[in-house]
Amino acid sequence: MKKAGKKNAYIPRVLMMVLTTVLIGVIVAIMLVVGQIQGTARVVNYAGLVRGETQRIIKLENAGLPQDGMIDDVTSFIAGLRFGSNELQLVRLNDVNFQNKMAELSDEFETLKKEIQLVRTVGYHQTDIIQQSEDFFAICDEATGLAGGLLPAPCHNFELPRKCSRSGHRCPGGADCPGTFPRAAVCGPEPCTANQGLQR
Structure with a gap:
């Protein structure tokens, strides 16, 4: 009888240990998923920020107001979206389509920066800055959509x-x-x- 009683007391303890282990595993998994969602959402925000800030840069540059600081900011945002950034708290999304689009976006922004320098020299009427900014805007749209598509x-x-x-x-x-x-x-x-x- 005593052996049976000890055995019966042992079983609940084992079950409790198993359930506790499972619960801890579930909590850790949830925390990882939440962290991934938050990281992706931040990437989406910054992709949208690149689009909005660039349009503001173009508007002010066309008005004769140089925006070197904002240009540097957008350059760092794009780099953070491509490679991740501790400073900006950006994760790198390991999605091939998004990364390919970000590489295209980076190249387009370099072209846009050259056109901005030309605007400062001859005025925006003598350049293709408007069309190039529209092209950049469209690529930003696609990049933001790709990042947003990774959200649950x-x-x-x-x-x-x-x-x-x-x-x-x-x-x-x-x-x-x-x-x-x-x-x-x-x-x-x-x-x-x-x-x-x-x-x-």
């Missing part, structure tokens, strides 16, 4: 609010657009809160 639902239907910022417009997926539009807003009834905070 409900954040994967990522689209910056440029296309649905006015009343009556609808998001590409057909959902009603949010009433406010942070820079990296996500179309849909449940915006991804990790993408909020950078205003256009």
Whole structure:
């Protein structure tokens, strides 16, 4: 009887240890997933920031106001998106399509910087700065979309609010657009809160 009692007392302890180990494993897995989501969301934010800041640079440069500091910022943002950055707290997304697009974006920005120097010399009317900035904007759109596509639902239907910022417009997926539009807003009834905070 005593042996049977000891055996019966031993089984719950073993089960408790197994359950505790499983629980710890689940918690660690959840933390890793959450960290990955946050890292990807930050990449999406910075991809959108590159797009917005570059358009601002072009506008001010065309007005005769040099923006070397902002140009350096965007250069560092692009490098961070390609290779990761501890300073910017950016992870490197190991997605081939995104990285290929970022390499294209980096090359296009180098071309754009050369055109900006020409604008400072002869004025924007004598350059292709407008068309080149539009081309850069389109590549940024694609890069941001690729990064947003790596976010899990409900954040994967990522689209910056440029296309649905006015009343009556609808998001590409057909959902009603949010009433406010942070820079990296996500179309849909449940915006991804990790993408909020950078205003256009």
